[in-house]
Amino acid sequence: MKTTLLTLLFAFSIIQFNAQCSENGTNFGNNTTTASYNITGDVSITLNTNNTVTLNLGSNFSTASGPDVRAYFVNSEGKTNAEIRNSLISNLDNFQFGIINPNGAQTFTTAIPAGKDITKFDTIFFYCLQFNAFWDFGSITPFNSDSCSVLSVEDTFLSKISFYPNPTKDKIHFSNPTSVSAEIRIFTILGKQVFYQSKITEKTIDVSSFNKGIYIIKLDTDGKSKTQKLVIN
Missing domain, CATH: 2.60.40.10 (Immunoglobulins)
Known part of the structure; x- marks a missing residue:
């Protein structure tokens, strides 16, 4: 009986978290004030079949340590790099992945909030919420129904x-x-x-x-x- 239960739950977990498409983050290095805050290493976003998205930070990921550095997914809404860089996170259309460590491989999965059109989100934004301090951001190619079977x-x-x-x-x-x-x-x-x-x-x-x-x-x-x-x- 326990084996049956575990098998079923495992099967459901595969169904729910089977990733369909992924996009790599690019064009980091936008902090022109504090260069050590800039992001280096592999960063990607995966859109899952269960209405969640996953932020993947590679083993070579690195940034400066901070007290409360969080990763966000942002809809840039056509803003310029300077406008994004100078915006408080509360003034951007966003949802949060979580608080990051400054180095190494990390994974964050979060549900897409109701009312958010995931095809509009194109920016991975790092921000120290405690001090309202900009860290860095990079861009992805937005997910769309032509390139991503999830949509x-x-x-x-x-x-x-x-x-x-x-x-x-x-x-x-x-x-x-x-x-x-x-x-x-x-x-x-x-x-x-x-x-x-x-x-x-x-x-x-x-x-x-x-x-x-x-x-x-x-x-x-x-x-x-x-x-x-x-x-x-």
Whole structure:
């Protein structure tokens, strides 16, 4: 039983974190005031299938040590390098990866905040939030549906499929286009399939006969998957 559970969770982790596309950061060295703050080494951004992005800092990554140096993903909105360099982070369209170490390999994964269009984000921005001090920034080629399969039409459909309420006692309701050709499966936490439907044709599924507990809902379309936890109480 434990083996089945671990196998299922491992499979779901592969589905959720299987990276589809990555872009390298370039053109660092924009701190013209304090050269030691400038970023050197390998920096890249990966867009994942589960609506998250990962910042990868290579083993050769290096910058000056600071008390609270954080990495951000920024939508430059057409600003010049000077305008970005002179902006407070609070004045930039951004979301945060986390506090970095000054040297060595590091990885940060964060969910794309609701309402953020990831195809607009093009700048990796390093900033000391404690002192409101600019560190450095570099650019990436923005992700788009032509170069990145995560942003394909099928994935856009999957991202729109959601259900409620959660937790529930008897029914779940899907808010999605009824034309989406997505298979739906529901598994117990131990990996037993308890529900299957070849296409979401109805917006309501009756789960009143299920035992109380935690379940996994898995949606599949054209080789792409989305999973989410369901609680029945």
